[in-house]
Amino acid sequence: MNRRFALTTVVLGSAAVLLGTACGSSYAASGTPTGGAKAVSAVAKESVQVSAAAAGNWKACYKPKGYDHFFAYHSAKLVKGKVTVRVTPETCKVNTHNDEDVVYTPSGAARSLVVPSTASVKVLNLNVDTSPHKVAPRWLVSHKLTNADFYYRVNSKNQVTAMEEIYHP
Incomplete structure (x- = not known):
């Protein structure tokens, strides 16, 4: 449902x-x-x-190994030559009776995070398939993403080291 x-x-x-x-x-x-x-x-x-x-009963959403957080992606732009993404941290829960019933709830204020050129960025191309495709962080600046929810991890400098778009049917 x-x-x-x-x-x-x-x-x-x-x-x-x-x-x-x-x-x-x-x-x-x-x-x-x-x-x-x-x-x-x-x-x-x-x-x-x-x-x-x-x-139903709700439980925390699955996170792949190494990913600790979720965020809602809003936009990306170049700031002083570095890719900066505007995101809102989120919590995620899924209905145990219907795994397509997923709820994301903002868990903090919107913020900007730097994505270094060495970061792993994977986005969905739903025209091709539902698996994530690796892109360069600069790619985010010139493309509008329709699905806004990501897994991500940051380093000690609060820079995004990996982000992966989440597929929901």
């Missing part, structure tokens, strides 16, 4: 419960159940079960 489906089921479940409450108050006044109240009750119960399944 994706996030939109889960959100839709939660909204529909809430609406059904609200409608069920309204129908339930008319039942209390008249003393006889209406067919509509039974149907709404069944719909509410089913949507609550679907919502609970959609919620």
Whole structure:
């Protein structure tokens, strides 16, 4: 299930419960159940079960060996001859019931990091396949990336030594 489906089921479940409450108050006044109240009750119960399944259990996302962090990539530019990327650090969690349900949450303010020319940079070319392709750090300056989430690692000088774009179906 994706996030939109889960959100839709939660909204529909809430609406059904609200409608069920309204129908339930008319039942209390008249003393006889209406067919509509039974149907709404069944719909509410089913949507609550679907919502609970959609919620699932969450765990931290997988990181390849040597990568310690995630970031959302915004842009790259040359500053004094060095490639500088604008990024936002993130945490990542994945639904254990649906591995396509991934949530990235900003974990700090946006910042700029230098990417030395020796850094390993891998990006996706979804027109070709879903595997990352190695590019020179300067390549980032002249290309707009559609997928913005990366694994990365930094050295003691807070420079990016490796970054790899993450594929999500």
